[in-house]
Amino acid sequence: MGIEQILAAIPWETIIIQTVNGIVTGMILALIASGLTLIFGIMDVVNFAHGELFMLGAYIGVVVITTSGSFWLALVIATLVVALLGAALQITTLRPLLGRDPLTTILATFGISLVLQNYALWQFGPVARKIQEPFTGYFTLFYLEYPWYRLLIAALSAAIIGAFWLFLKYGKYGVWIRATTQDRVMAQAMGIPVPWVHTGAFAIGAGMAAASGVLFGPLVGVNHAMGLDWILKAFIVVVVGGMGSLGGSIAASIFISLLEAYASIWVSPAQEGIVSFVVLILTLLFRPTGLFVPTPK
Amino acid sequence: MSKRSATVYWTGFAIILALLIVAPLVLPEFWRRFVTEILIWGLLAMSSDILIGYTGMVSFGHSAFFGLGMYGAAAALLMVRPPNLWLAIVYGLIGSAAIGLFVAYFSTRLRDIYFAITTLIFSQIFYVIIFTWTEVTGGENGLSFRRPPLAIPGLFSAPFTAETLHWFVLAVVTASYLILRRITQSPFGMVLQSIRENEPRTRAIGYAVERYKIVAVMLSALFAGLAGVLYAVQNRFAAPDFVYFLVSGETVIFNVMGGIGTLVGPIVGAGFFLLLREAFSRFFTEYYLIPVGIIFIAMVIFMPQGLLGFMRRWLNR
Numbered sequence: 001m002g003i004e005q006i007l008a009a010i011p012w013e014t015i016i017i018q019t020v021n022g023i024v025t026g027m028i029l030a031l032i033a034s035g036l037t038l039i040f041g042i043m044d045v046v047n048f049a050h051g052e053l054f055m056l057g058a059y060i061g062v063v064v065i066t067t068s069g070s071f072w073l074a075l076v077i078a079t080l081v082v083a084l085l086g087a088a089l090q091i092t093t094l095r096p097l098l099g100r101d102p103l104t105t106i107l108a109t110f111g112i113s114l115v116l117q118n119y120a121l122w123q124f125g126p127v128a129r130k131i132q133e134p135f136t137g138y139f140t141l142f143y144l145e146y147p148w149y150r151l152l153i154a155a156l157s158a159a160i161i162g163a164f165w166l167f168l169k170y171g172k173y174g175v176w177i178r179a180t181t182q183d184r185v186m187a188q189a190m191g192i193p194v195p196w197v198h199t200g201a202f203a204i205g206a207g208m209a210a211a212s213g214v215l216f217g218p219l220v221g222v223n224h225a226m227g228l229d230w231i232l233k234a235f236i237v238v239v240v241g242g243m244g245s246l247g248g249s250i251a252a253s254i255f256i257s258l259l260e261a262y263a264s265i266w267v268s269p270a271q272e273g274i275v276s277f278v279v280l281i282l283t284l285l286f287r288p289t290g291l292f293v294p295t296p297k
Numbered sequence: 298m299s300k301r302s303a304t305v306y307w308t309g310f311a312i313i314l315a316l317l318i319v320a321p322l323v324l325p326e327f328w329r330r331f332v333t334e335i336l337i338w339g340l341l342a343m344s345s346d347i348l349i350g351y352t353g354m355v356s357f358g359h360s361a362f363f364g365l366g367m368y369g370a371a372a373a374l375l376m377v378r379p380p381n382l383w384l385a386i387v388y389g390l391i392g393s394a395a396i397g398l399f400v401a402y403f404s405t406r407l408r409d410i411y412f413a414i415t416t417l418i419f420s421q422i423f424y425v426i427i428f429t430w431t432e433v434t435g436g437e438n439g440l441s442f443r444r445p446p447l448a449i450p451g452l453f454s455a456p457f458t459a460e461t462l463h464w465f466v467l468a469v470v471t472a473s474y475l476i477l478r479r480i481t482q483s484p485f486g487m488v489l490q491s492i493r494e495n496e497p498r499t500r501a502i503g504y505a506v507e508r509y510k511i512v513a514v515m516l517s518a519l520f521a522g523l524a525g526v527l528y529a530v531q532n533r534f535a536a537p538d539f540v541y542f543l544v545s546g547e548t549v550i551f552n553v554m555g556g557i558g559t560l561v562g563p564i565v566g567a568g569f570f571l572l573l574r575e576a577f578s579r580f581f582t583e584y585y586l587i588p589v590g591i592i593f594i595a596m597v598i599f600m601p602q603g604l605l606g607f608m609r610r611w612l613n614r
Contacts, residue, residue: 044410046410046413046414093594093598096598097597097598100601102409102410103355103409103410103413104597104601106355106410106413107355107549107553107593107597108594108597108598110546110549111590111591111593111594111597112590112594114546114586114589114590114593115586115587115590115591115594117586118584118586118587118590119584119587121583121584122584122587228542232417232418232421235414235417235418236418238414239407239411239414239415243411268429271425271429273421273422273425274422274425274426277418277419277422280415280418281403284403284404284406284407284415285403288406288407
């Protein structure tokens with residue numbers, strides 16, 4: 001078999017489409033994972049309920065869109081409501097656990113995820129809902145058609161992550177968050193209200209999860225169990241990207257989503273998750289500190 | 298253990314065992330089944346306690362071991378004629394031990410939360426494999442088979458009745474409890490507990506911490522697989538639902554509710570959880586996890602020791 005035949009056998013169109021698809025999914029995943037990383041980095045809390053906050057965001061999006069008809073209003077309201085809910089959850093369940101074994105927080109947030117998931121099932125039923133895309137145009141890439149909305153998701157996610165990064169870098173409260181992440185006790189001594197910084201960070205992470213829920217809603221159906229798939233992927237991303245590293249999780253999100261997108265050309269959607277599993281195993285074998293962080297000394 | 302304390306302990310053990318032996322004779326059908334089920338879930342929770350309570354590693358992947366035990370039993374009961382109970386146990390244990398070795402080898406490289414996450418991801422992957430590999434595992438529908446007779450080769454063979462099934466389960470769970478109790482008090486168990494208390498120091502003393510952790514995970518997987526075999530024999534099917542992560546989560550809930558590091562606590566926790574589920578199902582139907590979840594969160598915050606936590610020191614003497 002000559003080289004030309006091999007080249008001809010590669011489905012270039014599908015690969016281009018899947019590359020774009022992978023980047024789009026990767027940006028959504030990055031948005032979820034960076035909230036998770038923020039919460040983990042600042043207070044050692046692995047937020048098991050993060051996927052449920054994503055799912056609630058999508059549901060609130062559905063409700064607001066059916067009543068008001070505006071997608072953008074839904075995006076804003078879902079983000080704000082879930083951020084407030086996140087703050088309330090942090091104050092009631094995580095604040096009393098501050099200073100205890102970090103493993104207790106994984107138990108508490110697991111409890112929260114059970115309650116939220118069953119609440120959604122009770123409130124909205126088992127049938128998947130659909131969010132209408134705000135616009136449905138296609139554009140031509142070479143000779144392929146691709147929906148505008150998907151590109152818009154990737155751009156919006158990138159914008160949110162970028163704004164979040166600028167906020168952490170230059171904003172007064174962003175500096176507070178970074179200070180608390182580095183040294184909780186010292187930050188407290190400098191007059192930073194550490195408990196409220198924790199609450200704020202949790203609210204921001206929850207809001208980001210909700211925003212990604214609304215953005216991603218149009219691509220898949222919204223149902224009560226959608227959180228688990230995403231939280232698992234986000235966990236893999238956090239491990240592969242390097243624990244608690246924001247840049248690492250973003251890079252890992254895109255890397256894994258691209259691999260899954262390519263894999264989906266050949267295997268069924270249910271099996272493409274195995275790709276991220278293989279990446280996880282290889283990471284654990286050869287570089288347990290994470291693929292996208294500098295080697296620790 | 299002082300002599301008097303030992304007497305009290307073994308008296309209490311004998312009384313509870315006697316009550317459990319009599320239970321199927323006096324309880325109505327529903328509750329008899331309920332008690333048998335508590336024992337099986339209790340065994341699963343107890344196996345997980347080896348990791349959570351004694352080694353300080355929270356596993357969110359016990360459903361994989363439990364499920365592989367179920368599917369191992371199913372393989373033995375479907376492929377070998379005539380169905381043999383002991384072969385089902387052997388197959389189930391082989392299945393869960395193989396998975397246990399695999400999970401242990403990779404996940405023990407990570408500590409604390411990352412261990413929990415990795416075990417969760419592993420179990421979910423096994424779920425996907427079992428769910429999609431329809432030709433072998435029956436996919437979504439799972440596998441159903443007939444219950445093997447209770448037989449000792451060369452001695453006797455009789456079909457299971459509800460009573461003998463209960464007694465068989467009780468015997469297995471009691472033996473497992475005694476074995477696990479002996480293990481936790483052995484030098485090996487002491488090393489596990491010292492890993493829980495201070496891992497760097499244990500390593501500095503000269504113990505190969507990783508190897509101990511791998512053995513602990515495998516041990517835990519074996520007993521979880523045993524629970525899976527019992528559940529398969531009781532219910533005469535193996536289904537992917539039992540490999541699903543929710544079962545792992547419930548296992549952790551049993552442990553936390555009952556009190557970690559006590560071995561009996563997880564059984565009590567399983568009983569407490571199933572009772573709560575039974576009670577709340579009457580009002581909330583399938584949404585019983587809303588109130589039970591809230592109770593669980595409250596217990597994590599206000600009662601981290603669990604129901605039997607106050608007896609922890611005494612039970613481990």
